Amino acid sequence: MARWNWEEFSLASVCEDAVKSTRALADPARIKIFSTVRPSEIKMLGDAAAIRRLIMNLITNSIKNSDEGTIEVRVGELPLTAISRVGLNWLLLEVQDTGRGMTPE
Secondary structure, three states: OOOOOOEEEEHHHHHHHHHHHHHOOOOOOOEEEEEEEEOOOOEEEEOHHHHHHHHHHHHHHHHHOOOOEEEEEEEEEOOHHHOOOOOOOOEEEEEEEOOOOOOOO
């Protein structure tokens, strides 16, 4: 059974740590990896280590499928119109790359 370590943490710090941890897997002359978190002071309640592993996994997959270009981790708040439950803040986490993409299969 998974045990979660719930705490409040800076999402920008976790994203940047994941980027730094995976940057060595990519050829820095060919692939640039960076993160953008807006607003930068976003705090999240959850398991920081689990979120970091999730982001690292997505970045690693992008590296494996990119020969050159960029990989960007983006986090932002969803607009209020997209929130379905009052009182909860929702975030969107995206990892975008300029790799070859996935086959339809």
